Amino acid sequence: FEEVYPGKLPGRPYTEMMAFEHFLTWRASRHAKARYSLMKSLDPEHPITVHGGAPSPLYGGSAQDQPINRGNDWFFADDLDGVGCSSFPKWFGIDDADFGMRVEFVKSAARDKLVWLSELQGGRAAQGFSIYEPVDASSQQRWIWNGIACGADTILFWCWRDEVFGRESDGFGLIGDDGLAEERLAAMKVTGRLIEEQRDLIAAYRPVKPEVGVLFSPQSYYLHWAQEGKAERCMQALEGYARSLLRKSIPYLVVEEEHLDVLSGLKVLFLPRTLVVDEPAAGALAAFVKAGGTLVCESECGAFDSQGLYRYPEDRFTSRLSGLREVGRRNLTVDSIGVQIAGRELHLGVTQWLTPWQRGKRQVLADGADGALVVEVPVDKGKLVLCGAYLGDAYLQNWTAGFEDFVELVVRSAGWEPEIEVLSPRPEKDSFVYVKSGTSAGKKVVFVFFPAGCQVAHLRFWPGFFQQGQTRDLISGAEVTLAETAVGQECTLKSLEWRLAVLVE
Numbered sequence: 001f002e003e004v005y006p007g008k009l010p011g012r013p014y015t016e017m018m019a020f021e022h023f024l025t026w027r028a029s030r031h032a033k034a035r036y037s038l039m040k041s042l043d044p045e046h047p048i049t050v051h052g053g054a055p056s057p058l059y060g061g062s063a064q065d066q067p068i069n070r071g072n073d074w075f076f077a078d079d080l081d082g083v084g085c086s087s088f089p090k091w092f093g094i095d096d097a098d099f100g101m102r103v104e105f106v107k108s109a110a111r112d113k114l115v116w117l118s119e120l121q122g123g124r125a126a127q128g129f130s131i132y133e134p135v136d137a138s139s140q141q142r143w144i145w146n147g148i149a150c151g152a153d154t155i156l157f158w159c160w161r162d163e164v165f166g167r168e169s170d171g172f173g174l175i176g177d178d179g180l181a182e183e184r185l186a187a188m189k190v191t192g193r194l195i196e197e198q199r200d201l202i203a204a205y206r207p208v209k210p211e212v213g214v215l216f217s218p219q220s221y222y223l224h225w226a227q228e229g230k231a232e233r234c235m236q237a238l239e240g241y242a243r244s245l246l247r248k249s250i251p252y253l254v255v256e257e258e259h260l261d262v263l264s265g266l267k268v269l270f271l272p273r274t275l276v277v278d279e280p281a282a283g284a285l286a287a288f289v290k291a292g293g294t295l296v297c298e299s300e301c302g303a304f305d306s307q308g309l310y311r312y313p314e315d316r317f318t319s320r321l322s323g324l325r326e327v328g329r330r331n332l333t334v335d336s337i338g339v340q341i342a343g344r345e346l347h348l349g350v351t352q353w354l355t356p357w358q359r360g361k362r363q364v365l366a367d368g369a370d371g372a373l374v375v376e377v378p379v380d381k382g383k384l385v386l387c388g389a390y391l392g393d394a395y396l397q398n399w400t401a402g403f404e405d406f407v408e409l410v411v412r413s414a415g416w417e418p419e420i421e422v423l424s425p426r427p428e429k430d431s432f433v434y435v436k437s438g439t440s441a442g443k444k445v446v447f448v449f450f451p452a453g454c455q456v457a458h459l460r461f462w463p464g465f466f467q468q469g470q471t472r473d474l475i476s477g478a479e480v481t482l483a484e485t486a487v488g489q490e491c492t493l494k495s496l497e498w499r500l501a502v503l504v505e
Contacts, residue, residue, distance in 0.1 A: 014308025028071030051084035055105035060235035073109035082114025091125035124178035126171020137187035237272035240392030277302035282317035349394035
């Protein structure tokens with residue numbers, strides 16, 4: 001190693017820095033595999049998993065911390081029995097969408113392996129002599145049922161009593177001294193009883209199989225960090241698409257760039273800020289489109305390879321597939337663009353720059369002075385949606401309903417149809433009804449989470465969704481009336497104490 005000089009600082013030529021960042025991820029994954037092999041040799045019977053403070057796509061790095069340097073969850077899952085993540089919602093302001101997103105990231109990485117919520121916040125957080133918001137029982141029960149809805153196999157709390165070591169002293173105890181321990185334990189008894197009574201139902205539950213994907217590109221994280229000392233833009237772009245899909249209750253899968261075998265089950269794949277695409281991945285993505293998939297690309301998709309070398313626009317896989325090319329970077333003089341799709345005009349936020357596309361004889365969804373800002377190109381059985389802008393991180397920074405509608409309309413145009421629709425209330429900036437569904441032993445299970453202040457939600461299900469024409473709420477035990485209409489089954493749900501319902505056949 002004395003002959004190896006890794007990249008040291010961002011802002012220099014990318015090659016050595018990206019290689020060193022990749023090495024750090026690889027090293028952490030190998031470390032986990034070595035631990036696993038040793039532990040498994042001593043105890044071959046029990047599952048052995050690994051977890052980080054967050055799913056690996058949320059490790060965007062900082063000036064002192066390279067991105068994904070604690071390992072890649074997808075490679076952990078290749079070698080171990082499962083993966084997990086910590087979640088402290090009251091400490092870090094994690095709402096329903098963020099919480100569900102974290103579990104979706106881990107479940108996507110785990111594939112058929114175990115999914116553990118390895119550190120779920122037990123009581124009020126502590127850090128030094130600061131004081132944070134206490135953990136109320138209602139919020140905590142929502143985290144538990146949200147985790148179950150997303151397919152978590154095991155939920156572990158951090159921790160039982162308040163901590164006694166270091167800067168986290170006097171914090172996090174489920175029975176800790178934040179004044180709400182009694183109500184937490186009372187609520188936990190209710191959930192514990194329900195889980196025991198419904199043990200078989202919950203054990204057999206599987207979330208609905210996603211037909212929509214969002215690409216996670218570690219190499220694009222490495223490139224951003226090599227330039228800026230952080231991969232925040234890249235991380236936020238992925239979060240933007242994932243959050244919008246979850247808020248629209250559209251099931252999705254996070255697809256890691258070296259685990260593309262899952263593409264065959266998808267109808268559409270979003271590529272947020274995917275600046276780095278190597279030839280093997282380009283080939284797999286092209287095959288996905290030609291077989292009937294929809295690929296949604298943001299600005300300068302595939303403009304670099306994993307060596308950090310730039311490709312001219314005409315040399316990128318998107319140009320080879322579409323017959324069009326980006327005409328170059330243009331200064332950003334607007335903060336939004338208008339997109340025409342499915343007979344609607346939507347306004348989408350943009351950030352950093354614009355890279356217009358040649359128009360050709362294609363369907364232009366958004367036009368600009370120097371070319372198309374969003375253009376749709378048919379390719380064999382599938383199509384490309386080429387965006388000459390960055391939309392995902394712009395949405396995360398400044399919420400717009402237009403972006404969420406754009407994502408939904410693209411997904412619907414790719415052939416996806418919702419089994420469940422929230423007819424009312426409509427999503428607002430800080431308020432949305434979140435629905436997650438699946439099956440258990442052939443029976444439908446639907447989880448409904450109400451936002452604060454929402455008293456009633458009106459839902460529609462596909463015709464015959466509940467085969468017996470009836471359902472009940474597992475939490476309250478109440479029967480739920482279904483109205484049979486020409487377009488499906490509908491029901492009106494009331495928000496109760498925990499602001500959630502679990503409908504079962």
